[in-house]
Amino acid sequence: MPKITFIDHAGTARTVEGVVGATVMEAALRNNVPGIDAECGGACACATCHVYVDAAWIDRVGKAQDMEQDMLDFATDVRDTSRLSCQIRIEPEYDGLTVTTPARQG
Known part of the structure; x- marks a missing residue:
């Protein structure tokens, strides 16, 4: 199973x-990672699972698509590497993926 580091x-x-x-969000919830609220349960209907993807990983994981980008408008301190963790499906090659949670969600 791929290992994901949350900072x-x-x-x-x-x-x-x-x-x-x-999803990365599901991995966080399953492991009680603080900083991922996931109020909508992964429906891409809020921004409470906002993370910053490590710059070394953003090309592999990809940038936010239109619907996700719309939801990120509700997030705090959005950056170029911002993603909603509910929209990142874990792939075998994501072993070592690192994401950082913001100081506060939405």
């Missing part, structure tokens, strides 16, 4: 195992 706004890292085909 909180204070710099504390937590590495968890993700399930291929599940």
